Amino acid sequence: MHGEPKYFWLSWPAASQERLFRLALVGTVVATFAVSVGLKLFSGSLEQRIVEAREQYGRVVPIVEEVRALRAKQGDLVDKPVSEAVWAIIDGLGIEEQLTSFRATQLDEGLDAAQVTFKGLPLNRLMDFLRDLRDRASLQTPGCTLTRNPDDPRLADAHFVLAR
Known part of the structure; x- marks a missing residue:
């Protein structure tokens, strides 16, 4: 080597x-x-x-x-009157228990509308409700008030004015 x-x-x-x-x-x-x-x-x-x-x-x-x-x-509730469309959404989501007020009304412009109030609505159901208003009924919310439920802060109290 x-x-x-x-x-x-x-x-x-x-x-x-x-x-x-x-x-x-x-x-x-x-x-x-x-x-x-x-x-x-x-x-x-x-x-x-x-x-x-x-x-x-x-x-x-x-x-x-x-x-x-x-x-x-193009939603399935677009051709229905506002009140019928809102009722169909509420029934479909099963949130009648949280519904405290429902009233058909008219806006200043003469548009048919509905006023809906919920108490103690879980946020996921609230989001489902809003999504269905948009996607299924083509409804707008010219008036909306959301507050935290005083009895259970995880829930919401909501008041909507809904119209097309």
Whole structure:
């Protein structure tokens, strides 16, 4: 072991060693260049994909808003009078127990409306009620009062004026 060369190329002629190191240097430079170019191309395509995704998002958002508006207009209770639509929603959600007042009325503009008051309504049921007013009946809330229930702060007391 004492007489063996430490590296395999040490036993080669000087010209071969020089050629090996020159090729190793050129190979390292070429590999570094190839990796750099590859990373640049990858990051450029990634940036391009991000820009394209932003543009697509910008085109899709108005369409989604339009679909939501159309869906609200196409609910199953849109053709019913306001009072009937509100009753159908209340019955469907099973929140009659929390209903303390229901009165058909008219707004100043001559629009049919309904005034509805709930006491002790859980927030998830309140959100379901509001979603159904929008999606199923296309009703608006020109008047709304929400307060915390004094007996149970986890519940809400609510008064709505509902119209189309």
